[in-house]
Amino acid sequence: MVWVYDGAADWPFSGPAGPITVRVGGNLASNTVETILAGVRAGLGIGMFHGALLTDRPEDADVVTVLDEFIGDS
16 A cells, blocks of 8 residues: 555655665555545554544544554655
């Protein structure tokens, strides 16, 4: 599952060792947050989201964060 923006599938992060960019791929690609979030809810994989998107929404109660030591540079 991949968030694709402008044809790119690279996720930029700032982590413990500094900035890093990871090329990602999967069976689902979209440029809309709603589509990727639906895939995450369906158990298809992980997605990169702004943290504010997932706060205090009952429908996201079972969405868990991973890679918390990294901060997305989006």
